[in-house]
Amino acid sequence: MVSRLRPKREPLPDHSSLTRIRERYGLRTFRRFFERIVELCVEAGLVWGKELYFDATKVEANASLDSMRSRSLMEHGLEEHLADIFPEEDQLVEESANARQITAVGPAGQEVGQALAEANAKRHRWIEEAGRQQREVVRWGYRRLADLRTSATDPDATPMQRKKKKGASRLGYLTHYVVDGGKARVILDVLVTPAEVTENLPMLELLFRSRFRWRLRPRSVTGDAAYGTVENVAAVEKAGIRAYMALPKHDERGPLFGKSEFVYDAEKDLYICPQGETLRRQGCDYKERSIRYAARPSVCSPCPLKARCTKGTEKGRWLRRSFEEEYLERVRDYQDTEPYRKALRKRGVWVEPLFGEAKDWHGARRFRLRRLEKVNTEALLIGAGQNIKRLLTYGHRGPDQPEQVFALRRPAPDLYESRSVRKHRKRYPGRSARVFQHPVSFSAAGE
Numbered sequence: 001m002v003s004r005l006r007p008k009r010e011p012l013p014d015h016s017s018l019t020r021i022r023e024r025y026g027l028r029t030f031r032r033f034f035e036r037i038v039e040l041c042v043e044a045g046l047v048w049g050k051e052l053y054f055d056a057t058k059v060e061a062n063a064s065l066d067s068m069r070s071r072s073l074m075e076h077g078l079e080e081h082l083a084d085i086f087p088e089e090d091q092l093v094e095e096s097a098n099a100r101q102i103t104a105v106g107p108a109g110q111e112v113g114q115a116l117a118e119a120n121a122k123r124h125r126w127i128e129e130a131g132r133q134q135r136e137v138v139r140w141g142y143r144r145l146a147d148l149r150t151s152a153t154d155p156d157a158t159p160m161q162r163k164k165k166k167g168a169s170r171l172g173y174l175t176h177y178v179v180d181g182g183k184a185r186v187i188l189d190v191l192v193t194p195a196e197v198t199e200n201l202p203m204l205e206l207l208f209r210s211r212f213r214w215r216l217r218p219r220s221v222t223g224d225a226a227y228g229t230v231e232n233v234a235a236v237e238k239a240g241i242r243a244y245m246a247l248p249k250h251d252e253r254g255p256l257f258g259k260s261e262f263v264y265d266a267e268k269d270l271y272i273c274p275q276g277e278t279l280r281r282q283g284c285d286y287k288e289r290s291i292r293y294a295a296r297p298s299v300c301s302p303c304p305l306k307a308r309c310t311k312g313t314e315k316g317r318w319l320r321r322s323f324e325e326e327y328l329e330r331v332r333d334y335q336d337t338e339p340y341r342k343a344l345r346k347r348g349v350w351v352e353p354l355f356g357e358a359k360d361w362h363g364a365r366r367f368r369l370r371r372l373e374k375v376n377t378e379a380l381l382i383g384a385g386q387n388i389k390r391l392l393t394y395g396h397r398g399p400d401q402p403e404q405v406f407a408l409r410r411p412a413p414d415l416y417e418s419r420s421v422r423k424h425r426k427r428y429p430g431r432s433a434r435v436f437q438h439p440v441s442f443s444a445a446g447e
């Protein structure tokens with residue numbers, strides 16, 4: 001009687017089988033698996049697609065800060081060592097690097113197409129490169145600590161700061177989520193980058209990939225101030241999507257008048273200062289993509305507000321206006337509206353609990369594996385697991401919508417699978433054949 005009530009137990013694959021499966025399939029297959037689950041959620045009607053929410057969380061790496069060594073010594077030594085062991089691998093790396101030289105798509109000889117292809121080839125692909133840092137890009141002359149030092153245990157993990165304690169205290173990664181605004185809170189994309197990669201950098205790629213991959217028409221995109229860079233805001237607004245993002249107020253932190261104290265006159269293309277004087281256009285800075293406006297020194301010198309306006313003794317007050325200022329102004333105008341406030345409130349209860357769930361229930365507080373390919377695999381499996389839970393239980397304690405039942409149907413066995421299972425049963429009688437999967441099914445699903 002007891003044995004009839006007990007659920008049927010199947011032998012679990014052991015640890016070495018899981019390691020071999022992970023190494024044989026590679027990150028691409030795991031991403032296809034994750035996307036197949038999202039596809040099932042889309043088919044089941046769980047993805048709304050009108051609002052997208054972005055957030056990222058820090059995850060500790062499986063490496064100690066004590067394992068940090070000089071990067072140049074590590075990379076030099078490592079390359080030589082790898083070349084000795086895997087001579088053919090170098091050839092493969094060279095071939096894949098050559099494959100990235102994309103040729104123009106469209107009618108041959110068209111200059112625009114060629115320029116577009118060249119620009120695309122130069123673009124850093126965050127997802128394709130598994131979140132790898134663009135180490136050759138140095139912004140504002142700032143050298144990152146990870147440019148000089150790297151971990152001998154996990155060379156992709158980088159130092160990250162604890163929120164309440166000063167100084168780098170752990171090695172870690174940043175897990176980025178794109179979450180649908182529908183009630184089921186389906187995770188549409190997952191990417192892990194080193195902790196030093198700020199949230200704003202892979203955002204546009206994640207947004208446009210989610211949009212085109214799932215054929216969504218989002219009305220708004222919501223993220224915190226970390227996402228509100230000029231580049232992101234302008235690209236999102238140009239795509240006809242509302243950028244509900246807090247804009248950082250760099251120029252309003254000091255004791256001097258911020259830019260908001262000056263009024264822009266679009267007709268005359270000048271700024272009016274709090275004293276009623278004009279700041280005229282002086283020239284453009286194409287590197288920073290901004291226009292410079294300045295007041296005459298002869299006007300500022302006798303001004304009673306000068307101490308609160310400028311520190312310069314010989315020059316008058318000056319301001320910068322971004323080439324994309326019209327989009328920034330549009331986003332500033334959203335901030336007084338109820339939909340904007342609602343979106344920011346919703347973000348707090350939409351994405352952050354998903355990170356809490358992943359950390360408390362699925363072991364995402366600290367990665368078990370090392371290197372970007374493997375931690376991305378781990379995060380994709382956790383994200384897929386969270387989506388499967390929603391697919392199974394959304395609404396009630398099981399699938400109730402016909403679309404959900406349809407999405408969860410068992411796939412029809414194909415000839416190859418039946419033959420493999422028959423062979424396996426003959427060879428290992430008594431062992432379950434259901435733990436084995438072949439990558440072909442994921443490849444076919446991902447195409």
Ligand code: SF4
Binds near residue numbers: 295303306316317
């Ligand atoms: S210091 Fe110059 S720019 Fe500033 S308030 Fe006075 S006149 Fe205007």
